[in-house]
Amino acid sequence: MGPLIPQGFVNPDLNLLFAFVIGLGFGYVLENAGFSSSRKLAGVFYGYDFVVLRVFFTAAITAMTGILLFNYMGWIDYGMLYINPTFLWSAIIGGIIMGFGFIMGGFCPGTSLVAAIIGRIDAIFFVAGMLIGIFFFGHFYDAFESIYLGNNLGGVFVFESLGMGREWFALMLILVALTAFVVTQKIEDSVNDTPRLVRDARPSYVLPAFLVIFASVLLLVLPSQPRSSWRETDATTILEELASRKHYICPDHVAFSIMQGKDHPVLLVDVRDPADYNRFTLPGAINIPLNEILQRHWRPVLESHDYRVALFSCSDTHAGEAWLVARRAGMKDLKVLEGGLNNFLYSIFLEEVVAERERPDCLEVHTIRFRENARNYFQSGKAIKEVERPATPVIKVIEVQMPASGGC
Amino acid sequence: METKPKPYLNSYLAGFLLGLVLLAAFFVTGRGLGASGAAKSVVIQTVASAAPEYAAENPFYAEYFREGPGPMKNWLVYLTFGVLAGAFFSGSMSGRLGFRVEKGPKISAATRLIFATVGGLLFGLGAQFGRGCTSGAALTGMAILSTAGFITMMAIFGSGYMIAYFFRKLWIN
Numbered sequence: 001m002g003p004l005i006p007q008g009f010v011n012p013d014l015n016l017l018f019a020f021v022i023g024l025g026f027g028y029v030l031e032n033a034g035f036s037s038s039r040k041l042a043g044v045f046y047g048y049d050f051v052v053l054r055v056f057f058t059a060a061i062t063a064m065t066g067i068l069l070f071n072y073m074g075w076i077d078y079g080m081l082y083i084n085p086t087f088l089w090s091a092i093i094g095g096i097i098m099g100f101g102f103i104m105g106g107f108c109p110g111t112s113l114v115a116a117i118i119g120r121i122d123a124i125f126f127v128a129g130m131l132i133g134i135f136f137f138g139h140f141y142d143a144f145e146s147i148y149l150g151n152n153l154g155g156v157f158v159f160e161s162l163g164m165g166r167e168w169f170a171l172m173l174i175l176v177a178l179t180a181f182v183v184t185q186k187i188e189d190s191v192n193d194t195p196r197l198v199r200d201a202r203p204s205y206v207l208p209a210f211l212v213i214f215a216s217v218l219l220l221v222l223p224s225q226p227r228s229s230w231r232e233t234d235a236t237t238i239l240e241e242l243a244s245r246k247h248y249i250c251p252d253h254v255a256f257s258i259m260q261g262k263d264h265p266v267l268l269v270d271v272r273d274p275a276d277y278n279r280f281t282l283p284g285a286i287n288i289p290l291n292e293i294l295q296r297h298w299r300p301v302l303e304s305h306d307y308r309v310a311l312f313s314c315s316d317t318h319a320g321e322a323w324l325v326a327r328r329a330g331m332k333d334l335k336v337l338e339g340g341l342n343n344f345l346y347s348i349f350l351e352e353v354v355a356e357r358e359r360p361d362c363l364e365v366h367t368i369r370f371r372e373n374a375r376n377y378f379q380s381g382k383a384i385k386e387v388e389r390p391a392t393p394v395i396k397v398i399e400v401q402m403p404a405s406g407g408c
Numbered sequence: 409m410e411t412k413p414k415p416y417l418n419s420y421l422a423g424f425l426l427g428l429v430l431l432a433a434f435f436v437t438g439r440g441l442g443a444s445g446a447a448k449s450v451v452i453q454t455v456a457s458a459a460p461e462y463a464a465e466n467p468f469y470a471e472y473f474r475e476g477p478g479p480m481k482n483w484l485v486y487l488t489f490g491v492l493a494g495a496f497f498s499g500s501m502s503g504r505l506g507f508r509v510e511k512g513p514k515i516s517a518a519t520r521l522i523f524a525t526v527g528g529l530l531f532g533l534g535a536q537f538g539r540g541c542t543s544g545a546a547l548t549g550m551a552i553l554s555t556a557g558f559i560t561m562m563a564i565f566g567s568g569y570m571i572a573y574f575f576r577k578l579w580i581n
Contacts, residue, residue, distance in 0.1 A: 033422030130531055
């Protein structure tokens with residue numbers, strides 16, 4: 001169902017309220033983590049305080065893992081998330097300039113705001129400088145434009161750039177982060193000459209670290225398909241089944257099933273309009289119009305193991321379409337009456353099976369006899385009286401409230 | 409008399425919470441956090457109000473006024489209002505409010521303020537090239553696994569580490 005705003009789940013007037021609430025959390029955490037202190041921030045470059053690395057890396061892998069899990073559960077559509085585009089040289093040059101700004105100023109934009117609001121005068125100067133810097137960029141935009149807009153690689157993923165799988169990259173990043181946590185803690189202790197007592201008093205991170213590794217391995221093992229499409233059949237499989245024509249059932253087979261209903265139960269499903277169905281249909285057929293084929297209450301009927309399901313329409317066009325969407329939605333073992341009603345009537349009543357040889361083979365003899373029997377059966381009116389529908393589950397047509405859209 | 413400020417949050421817990429905030433931002437908007445975006449909006453709005461002719465001629469400003477509600481009625485601006493409110497709340501709860509200059513032991517307050525201004529200037533400039541700062545480009549980009557996020561992150565910290573030695577007097581003994 002997510003992201004909410006791009007999919008229109010949130011009234012646009014509430015967007016800015018959401019922005020404010022998320023900002024509250026952002027600001028609160030930054031300040032409370034110590035990011036309002038320039039000395040703590042600069043510590044990451046001199047080894048006396050790696051709080052920036054710890055918070056930054058933990059946040060990145062938490063959000064990354066969360067997004068991947070949400071995507072897997074079908075709660076967020078990874079394809080709709082904004083990927084900041086890679087303008088190669090602009091990103092590198094911008095990053096280098098920002099590195100200078102970080103060392104000299106002791107803040108980055110987010111942390112400077114947080115520090116300024118609690119009264120750090122150096123942060124207020126930093127913010128003022130930042131505004132000047134942005135104005136500077138705007139003023140000389142013409143000169144910067146070729147760098148700014150050059151080398152656009154588009155919204156590429158880092159795992160694509162490296163030629164890795166997404167989940168493998170995620171696992172690697174998590175392991176890198178955990179290693180960095182351990183190493184930087186050691187550096188910090190030696191730079192600060194932390195007393196033994198303080199080191200020993202620290203909480204043990206073995207369990208959380210183990211949980212993080214476990215979660216990341218879980219990400220790898222989970223199939224990459226999002227949950228919303230678990231039940232769907234993939235297009236290649238459907239194409240193969242279509243090409244093999246095994247989803248067709250021939251008229252003789254259907255006639256046989258009608259006559260011998262109890263031993264070879266087939267549920268005939270007429271996918272034409274109710275009006276056509278009421279005028280004429282095959283004995284025992286039920287009506288599921290094509291546009292209702294995916295409705296939830298029909299699913300148990302179509303997926304029952306007690307009988308086979310044969311879809312039919314006038315020709316096999318609409319029944320074929322019904323088969324296609326039902327198959328795509330993951331239903332199995334559905335059949336389509338080959339040639340539809342027209343072919344059924346023609347085969348059973350009109351077509352003369354003529355033995356092509358002087359001594360017709362078994363199959364031909366069998367077919368001729370069968371068709372004669374079938375004709376008699378249907379014309380005598382027995383079909384109407386005797387045919388029983390296979391025991392279909394009780395169908396309760398209750399309108400289930402469906403989500404407005406999307407795989408919510 | 410000043411009371412002693414409360415200790416900071418455990419870094420890993422803070423990082424985890426920040427990750428959840430970022431995840432929430434992605435879940436709601438489809439894009440992550442940002443801090444320099446609001447500063448850009450402020451600059452654009454200010455310049456456009458003070459010198460409309462100047463802004464109209466410059467493509468950097470023009471695109472913000474072509475359509476839409478203008479630069480200030482913007483997601484990142486309201487996010488930043490939230491950041492300021494959240495930080496003020498946290499700072500007041502922990503007893504960290506108060507006007508002062510935070511600096512390394514070897515420099516004067518004036519030096520610190522000059523370098524803070526220059527640093528801010530460079531960061532503001534760099535964030536335009538980088539299409540976002542540490543939060544908007546690097547952190548958000550890393551969470552969504554974009555190449556730009558990793559490049560920007562490595563460039564910021566790479567250059568920071570390379571020049572840290574030359575600016576050590578600002579921060580350490």
